[in-house]
Amino acid sequence: MLSLSPSLALVLALLSLVVYNAVQRALSPGSSRLPPGPRRLPLIGNLLDMPTGKRWETFAAWGDKYGDVTSVSALGTTLVVLNSLPAATELLEKRALVLADRPDSTLSGELIGWKHIMAFMHYGEPFKHCRKLMHNFLGTGPGLRSLHRIHEEEVCRFLRKLLKNPGDMEHLVNHFTGALIQRVMYGVPDDGRTDFVQTADRAVTDLYTHASGEFLVDVLPFLRHLPAWAPGARFRARAREWAVTFDAMVERPYAWVKSRLAAAKDVEPSFVADLLREGAEDEFTIKWSAASMSAAGPDTTAWTLYAFFKSMTLFPHVQAKAQAEVDGVTLGARLPTLGDRARMPYVEALVLEVLRWFPVAPLGFPHRLAEDEVYGAWALPRGTLVQANVWKILRDPAVYPAPDAFDPARFVAAPGTEAQPSPEIGFGWGRRSCPGRLMAREVLFLAVATALATMTFRKPVVGGQEVEIDLGRSAGVVSRPTRFECVVEARAGAGLLVGE
Numbered sequence: 001m002l003s004l005s006p007s008l009a010l011v012l013a014l015l016s017l018v019v020y021n022a023v024q025r026a027l028s029p030g031s032s033r034l035p036p037g038p039r040r041l042p043l044i045g046n047l048l049d050m051p052t053g054k055r056w057e058t059f060a061a062w063g064d065k066y067g068d069v070t071s072v073s074a075l076g077t078t079l080v081v082l083n084s085l086p087a088a089t090e091l092l093e094k095r096a097l098v099l100a101d102r103p104d105s106t107l108s109g110e111l112i113g114w115k116h117i118m119a120f121m122h123y124g125e126p127f128k129h130c131r132k133l134m135h136n137f138l139g140t141g142p143g144l145r146s147l148h149r150i151h152e153e154e155v156c157r158f159l160r161k162l163l164k165n166p167g168d169m170e171h172l173v174n175h176f177t178g179a180l181i182q183r184v185m186y187g188v189p190d191d192g193r194t195d196f197v198q199t200a201d202r203a204v205t206d207l208y209t210h211a212s213g214e215f216l217v218d219v220l221p222f223l224r225h226l227p228a229w230a231p232g233a234r235f236r237a238r239a240r241e242w243a244v245t246f247d248a249m250v251e252r253p254y255a256w257v258k259s260r261l262a263a264a265k266d267v268e269p270s271f272v273a274d275l276l277r278e279g280a281e282d283e284f285t286i287k288w289s290a291a292s293m294s295a296a297g298p299d300t301t302a303w304t305l306y307a308f309f310k311s312m313t314l315f316p317h318v319q320a321k322a323q324a325e326v327d328g329v330t331l332g333a334r335l336p337t338l339g340d341r342a343r344m345p346y347v348e349a350l351v352l353e354v355l356r357w358f359p360v361a362p363l364g365f366p367h368r369l370a371e372d373e374v375y376g377a378w379a380l381p382r383g384t385l386v387q388a389n390v391w392k393i394l395r396d397p398a399v400y401p402a403p404d405a406f407d408p409a410r411f412v413a414a415p416g417t418e419a420q421p422s423p424e425i426g427f428g429w430g431r432r433s434c435p436g437r438l439m440a441r442e443v444l445f446l447a448v449a450t451a452l453a454t455m456t457f458r459k460p461v462v463g464g465q466e467v468e469i470d471l472g473r474s475a476g477v478v479s480r481p482t483r484f485e486c487v488v489e490a491r492a493g494a495g496l497l498v499g500e
Contacts, residue, residue, distance in 0.1 A: 033377070033378055033379040034071045034073070034078060034080075034378060034379070034380070035066075035067070035069040035070055035071040035080055035375075035378045036066040036067060036070060036071070037062060037066055037070040037071045037072045038062065038066075038072060040072075040073060044074065044075070045072070045073040045074045045075070046072035046073055046074050047074040047075060049072060049074075050072065050074060052475075053475040054362075054473075054475045054479075055363060055475075056362040056363050056389050056390075056391040056392060057391075059081045059083065059387075059389045059392065060083060060389055060391070062081065063081070063083030063084070063389065063392060068082065068083045068084035068086075068087050069081070069082055069083070069084075069087050069375065069376075069378065070083070071378075071384075075220075077383075077385065078380075078381065078383075078384045078385065079366070079384075079385045079386075079387060080380060080384055080385070080386045080387070081387055081388075081389055082386065082387070082388045082389065082393075083389045083392045083393065084393060084396065085393050085396065085399050085421070085425075088388040088393060088425070088429065090375070091373075091375060091386060092367060092386065092388060092429035092430050093429055093430050095373065096429070096430025096431045096432075097370075097430075098369060098370045098371055098373060099367040099368070099369060099370070099386055099429075099430065100123040100367070100370070100430060100431040100432060101122055101367065101368040101370050102120055102121065102122060102123070102365065102366070102367070102368060102432075103366055103368045103385055104221070105120065106217050106221040106223075106224055107210050107217050107235060107239060108120065108207060108210050110221075110224065111217075111224060111235075111236075111239040111243070112210065112239055112242050112243045112246050113243060113246050113247065113250070114207065114246065114295075116288045116291075117288065117291060117292045117295050117296075118130050118131065118134075118288075118289070118292035118296070118435075119292065119295070119296055119365055120365075123370070123431065126285070129285060130285060130288065130289045130292065131431075131435050133275070133281065133285065133286075133289050134289055134292070134293065134435035134436065135435050137271050138293075138435060138436045138438065138439045139435055139436075139437075139438050139439075144438060144439060144442060146269075147184060147439065148337075148338055148442075150180070150183055150184060151180070151338070151442060151443055151446055152335075152337065152338075152446065154176065154179065154183065155176075155443070155446050155447050155450050156335070156450070156497050157176075157190065158172060158173075158175075158176035158447070159447075159450060159451060159454060159455070159497055160497045162451075162455075162488065163454070163455060163490055163494060163497070166486070166487070166488035167485075169306070169486075169488075170306065170483060173302045173303075173305050173309075174201065174298070174299075174302045175194075175197055176302070176305075176447075177297070177298040177299070177301045177305070177443075178193070178196075178197035178200055178201060178294075178298040179193040179194075179197055180298075180443065181200075181293055181294055181297045181298050182196050182197060182200075182253060183268070183270070184270060184271065184293075185270055185271045185272060185290040185293050185294060186253045186254070186256065186257050186270050186271070186272050186273070186290065187257065187267045187269065187272070187273050188253060188256065192256075196249075196252065196256075197298075199248045199249050199252065200249045200294045200295065200298065201298070201299075202245050202249075203242075203245045203246045203248075203295065204295055204298075204299055204478075206242045206245060206246070207295075207477075208476045208477055208478065210235075210238070210239070210242060217235050223235075224236075249291065249294060249295070250287065250288070250291040250294075251287075253272075253290070253294070254272060254286075254287045254290065254291075257270070257272045257273050257276065258276065260273075261273065261276055261277070271286075271289070271290055271293075272286055272287075272290050293436055296434065296436070297436050297439075297440070299360075299478050300360050300361060300440070300478060301440050303358075303360040303478065303479075303480045303481060304354060304355060304358070304360055304440075304444060305444065305447055305448075306480070306481055307354050307357070307358035307360070307481045308350075308351075308354045308444075308447075308448055308451075309451075309457055309486065310358075310469065310481050310484055310486075311353075311354055311358070311406055312452075312457040313457045313458060313459055313469060313484065314406070314459075314469055314471075315406050316458060318350065318406065318407075318408060319452070319456065321346060322346055322347050322350050322408070322448075322452050323452045323453070323456070323491075325344050325345075325346045325347055326344065326347060326449055326452045326453045327453070329343050329344055330453060330493070332453075332492060332493055334496065335450055335453055335454070335493070335496050335497070336449035336450055336453055337446075338442055338445065338446055340449065341445055344449060345412050346408060346409075346412060347445065347448060347449050347452065348411075348445060349408040349411035349412045349419075350408040350448060351441070351444050351445055352408070352411045352422060352423055352424075353406060353407065353408040353410065353411060353423075354444075354448075355423045355424065355426055356394045356400065356423035357394075357406050358473070358481060359390045359391055359394055359423070359426040359479075360426070360478055360479055360480070361426055361477065361478055361479070362389070362390055362391035362479050363387055363388070363389060363390060363391070363477075364388065364390060364426075364428055364429075365387075365428075365432070365477075366385040366386065366387040367385070367386045367429070367430075367432065368383060368384070368385055368386075369381070369382055369383060369384045369385075369386065370382065388425070388429060390425055390426055393425065394423050394425070394426075399420065399421060400420055400421075401420075424437065424441075450497075453491070453496075454490065454491055454493045454494040454496065454497055455488050455489060455490055455491055455494060456488075456489045456491055457486050457487070457488055457489075458486065458487050458489070459486060459487070460485050460486065460487050467485060469484045469485075469486075470482055470484070
């Protein structure tokens with residue numbers, strides 16, 4: 001009897017699966033009616049075309065070459081990329097129900113545990129229930145108003161630290177948003193948040209690594225059964241390490257709240273504490289809903305705020321105009337509040353322009369078709385992944401004239417001129433849009449307005465010359481602005497940031 005080595009057996013299994021998937025796709029009705037895209041090779045399809053790094057740039061180039069709706073297929077999976085606002089709106093908003101599902105992720109979802117986080121959950125009753133809980137807490141007027149005091153306190157605490165240590169801006173921004181979420185979701189006091197924030201940050205940073213597509217087990221799920229010693233099973237050891245950090249992010253702050261309540265100790269009102277006190281929800285749902293916000297909320301808000309500081313350093317004329325509006329409302333006698341939003345349209349537009357100019361989730365997460373669909377002349381089979389290129393859409397000159405210019409005025413209606421469409425697509429689409437987006441918008445407005453009232457940002461000067469700042473950004477699921485240096489100067493209003 002022929003005996004195969006583990007390596008040869010694995011190779012043969014991979015080849016068999018590739019051939020099987022290729023045949024299935026070839027026989028699938030509608031496979032010849034997919035949207036256009038790069039030429040597919042026999043058996044492997046577009047496997048060699050799939051980009052790494054800044055994928056949104058490659059997807060945008062495909063859109064320029066093949067049209068706003070393009071497709072690629074590899075190892076039995078088809079991905080459709082939407083590079084225009086009309087196409088994304090039609091499929092992801094108007095047909096949201098059939099595109100509300102998520103694809104499976106063997107490594108992140110099954111082996112590490114992210115399948116219980118809302119962004120990864122399949123569409124169904126558990127997802128809808130978690131989303132309803134979050135919406136009631138973060139997406140309604142009464143719920144948001146109950147958080148205004150917390151938002152104001154945390155913004156002031158963050159900006160005081162920034163004035164003292166401007167060179168530590170990158171860390172302080174990240175800690176601010178993480179600490180805010182820990183307080184809102186769990187009621188953790190300031191002196192107890194650092195460890196929880198660091199754990200959540202490590203878990204999310206790990207996610208960017210194992211969700212990058214470099215692990216074959218996500219393409220060939222049966223590999224999860226490989227023994228740890230087998231060739232190609234390196235992912236098993238990594239998954240165990242990542243799972244430890246992930247479990248700590250989910251379990252430890254939740255256990256902290258429970259222990260405080262059990263000991264009848266004071267706990268500030270929060271998402272978890274309030275629901276546990278009410279006793280009407282199962283603990284699994286409460287715990288994972290809170291963990292979903294800990295995972296999704298801080299990073300995207302942090303890097304949007306970091307992009308704001310960078311844009312103010314780059315565009316002093318915009319900064320001066322926004323400061324004048326803030327000063328005209330507060331008269332320098334108080335700090336801005338969320339009640340000032342309606343009277344600060346340019347500052348509100350400035351937040352929108354930062355969201356458009358630097359979308360920190362350039363592609364978001366893919367959606368999965370729950371059933372066969374037809375879009376125009378194309379047939380999209382059930383199971384097709386659909387992803388909107390947010391970065392490309394927000395730079396479409398047909399929607400946003402002069403897209404490379406940083407111009408908040410594009411979002412301010414004027415006589416004879418309509419405001420350009422809101423760039424809030426960065427918060428997701430349809431039934432997968434972020435349930436915390438209204439809170440994120442409030443926090444961003446408050447932080448931006450308060451920063452403008454209390455400080456000015458400018459380029460450093462070395463040897464009589466201003467230091468140039470690049471417009472770069474990192475690759476990844478969440479794209480961060482590249483690090484930059486700036487001078488942070490206190491304005492007269494800085495004295496209103498009362499110390500603790």
